[in-house]
Amino acid sequence: MKNHLHLAIARAEFEQQIRNFFKKRDFVEVQTPIMVKTPGMEPHLNVFETKFYDKNCPRRTPAATGGGKSAEGGPRYLNHSPELQMKKLLGHKNPFDKTDHFEKIFQITKVFRNGEIGGPLHSPEFTMLEWYRKNADYKTLMTDCENLITTLQTTLNFKSEFSMQPAARTLQQSPWPRISTQELFQKHTGTSLLKNRTYKQLKKAAKKLDLPIKSCKTWDDIFFTIFLNKIEPNLPKTPIFITDYPASQAALARLKSNEPFFAERFELYINGIELCNAFSELTDPKEQRKRLIKEQRQRKKMGKTVFPIDEDFLKALKNLHTSKTTAAGCAFGLDRLLMVLINKQNIEDVLFFPL
Amino acid sequence: MASTTTITKGLVILYKNNPWLVADAQFVNPGKGGAFTRTRLKNLKTDQLIEITFRSGEAVETLETLRKKCQYLYNDGANYHFMDNESYEQFDFSKSIIADAKNYLIDGTECYALYIEGKPVSIQIPPKMTFTVMQTTPGVKGDTATGGSKEATIESGAVIKVPLFIKEGEKIIVNTEEGTYVSKG
Numbered sequence: 001m002k003n004h005l006h007l008a009i010a011r012a013e014f015e016q017q018i019r020n021f022f023k024k025r026d027f028v029e030v031q032t033p034i035m036v037k038t039p040g041m042e043p044h045l046n047v048f049e050t051k052f053y054d055k056n057c058p059r060r061t062p063a064a065t066g067g068g069k070s071a072e073g074g075p076r077y078l079n080h081s082p083e084l085q086m087k088k089l090l091g092h093k094n095p096f097d098k099t100d101h102f103e104k105i106f107q108i109t110k111v112f113r114n115g116e117i118g119g120p121l122h123s124p125e126f127t128m129l130e131w132y133r134k135n136a137d138y139k140t141l142m143t144d145c146e147n148l149i150t151t152l153q154t155t156l157n158f159k160s161e162f163s164m165q166p167a168a169r170t171l172q173q174s175p176w177p178r179i180s181t182q183e184l185f186q187k188h189t190g191t192s193l194l195k196n197r198t199y200k201q202l203k204k205a206a207k208k209l210d211l212p213i214k215s216c217k218t219w220d221d222i223f224f225t226i227f228l229n230k231i232e233p234n235l236p237k238t239p240i241f242i243t244d245y246p247a248s249q250a251a252l253a254r255l256k257s258n259e260p261f262f263a264e265r266f267e268l269y270i271n272g273i274e275l276c277n278a279f280s281e282l283t284d285p286k287e288q289r290k291r292l293i294k295e296q297r298q299r300k301k302m303g304k305t306v307f308p309i310d311e312d313f314l315k316a317l318k319n320l321h322t323s324k325t326t327a328a329g330c331a332f333g334l335d336r337l338l339m340v341l342i343n344k345q346n347i348e349d350v351l352f353f354p355l
Numbered sequence: 356m357a358s359t360t361t362i363t364k365g366l367v368i369l370y371k372n373n374p375w376l377v378a379d380a381q382f383v384n385p386g387k388g389g390a391f392t393r394t395r396l397k398n399l400k401t402d403q404l405i406e407i408t409f410r411s412g413e414a415v416e417t418l419e420t421l422r423k424k425c426q427y428l429y430n431d432g433a434n435y436h437f438m439d440n441e442s443y444e445q446f447d448f449s450k451s452i453i454a455d456a457k458n459y460l461i462d463g464t465e466c467y468a469l470y471i472e473g474k475p476v477s478i479q480i481p482p483k484m485t486f487t488v489m490q491t492t493p494g495v496k497g498d499t500a501t502g503g504s505k506e507a508t509i510e511s512g513a514v515i516k517v518p519l520f521i522k523e524g525e526k527i528i529v530n531t532e533e534g535t536y537v538s539k540g
Contacts, residue, residue, distance in 0.1 A: 044387055118382045118385075212407065213410075215412040224389065224391075
């Protein structure tokens with residue numbers, strides 16, 4: 001039986017140290033809405049849907065709503081990530097006040113993923129840390145990850161069963177290895193992703209590896225089957241950045257300029273556990289719109305709710321694009337990070353009332 | 356044919372022309388790349404253990420099986436001996452087939468044997484079982500640094516984490532799948 005008081009103290013201290021880390025580096029802490037009209041479009045994610053009722057509200061006139069944008073009735077969604085909202089802030093521009101803009105922002109918030117269950121690493125509600133930097137790319141974010149975790153290891157000192165474990169303390173030597181998906185597939189399966197760019201080619205390669213792929217309908221399906229069977233189980237316990245994912249799996253990321261088959265995206269694994277997902281942001285609003293439309297089609301094909309395109313998000317990208325500003329952002333699962341730091345095996349060990 | 360989303364622990368499937376017992380099955384819907392089921396499969400002909408992750412929707416063939424009540428008799432160091440409750444027929448399994456269930460077997464334990472094509476191939480013990488605590492240290496009040504738990508040896512020989520108030524000679528209920536304390540018996 002876990003001690004709830006000790007867990008509360010540990011979690012509060014953990015989040016406080018993270019806030020200190022980012023404030024020290026001049027990040028502004030923000031709080032964006034948890035309930036939104038347009039969530040992210042990731043094809044595999046299911047959102048929690050709710051509805052905003054306006055039937056019983058008095059008829060709204062511009063005067064009644066203070067002249068601002070009035071709330072319309074209709075569907076609302078719980079965020080599966082604050083990503084779009086945070087990029088809206090990053091692209092925020094005030095024509096009357098040039099000082100009103102953001103350089104570096106971070107947020108700690110709850111996120112929700114419907115149907116996301118199974119095993120010791122998933123919960124339909126969890127705590128996400130996201131941070132964004134202007135004039136930076138994903139390499140800067142990898143260094144951020146190293147600095148954040150090594151700082152937490154030296155500053156956190158829980159005096160309870162939630163104590164820092166010796167195993168976690170040995171994480172410290174950075175930089176941590178960075179290995180691309182291309183190198184990783186080559187190393188563990190002898191398969192080159194670049195030489196197997198088509199569905200047919202990769203299917204043939206997977207068959208040679210003796211994997212169950214009958215149900216795989218797309219190139220990405222086969223990619224994941226190989227990854228889950230041959231790579232993830234063989235990842236080291238020590239920290240490792242897996243970088244440069246296939247572009248088809250990074251709809252909001254910038255492509256690699258020397259090899260556009262891949263995108264500038266990475267995930268950090270410690271103990272074989274995926275902790276974060278990050279990328280150099282795509283800031284071209286036209287290209288972004290194309291990719292969102294493609295994802296809308298994918299969602300429709302999969303029988304999932306199709307969301308409208310968030311025009312405010314595209315406007316924010318346009319602001320970044322016209323001022324030639326690059327950006328990069330990272331989404332970090334905090335419950336899992338706490339698990340890794342204090343050597344707990346199940347996400348429920350760090351949650352109060354698991355759902 | 357069974358779709359793999361319904362692959363569950365205890366099921367016997369045909370995979371690569373061999374019968375495999377699903378020793379462990381975990382459905383995972385991770386939010387990227389679609390749902391899958393992580394399994395640990397035990398080859399019922401060779402005892403070989405493998406780990407395979409099936410995409411949700413991947414179809415596998417299941418094998419007809421029969422579950423019959425049996426009783427644990429004894430172990431001779433290498434093998435564990437059982438008796439069919441109806442036919443009184445005796446059979447035995449090696450340690451590796453019994454796996455974690457061996458931690459909870461005491462003479463006379465009622466369990467189920469799994470038969471494929473008339474042959475017993477594995478054993479299933481009840482998910483919750485009652486045991487007497489044989490040995491444990493006296494609990495110290497206010498000692499919460501260890502999370503309020505201590506170790507206790509139960510009559511089958513297994514060591515279980517129990518709350519501090521549990522005393523020697525008391526009966527406790529144990530979750531045999533997780534190896535954890537449930538409540539006082």
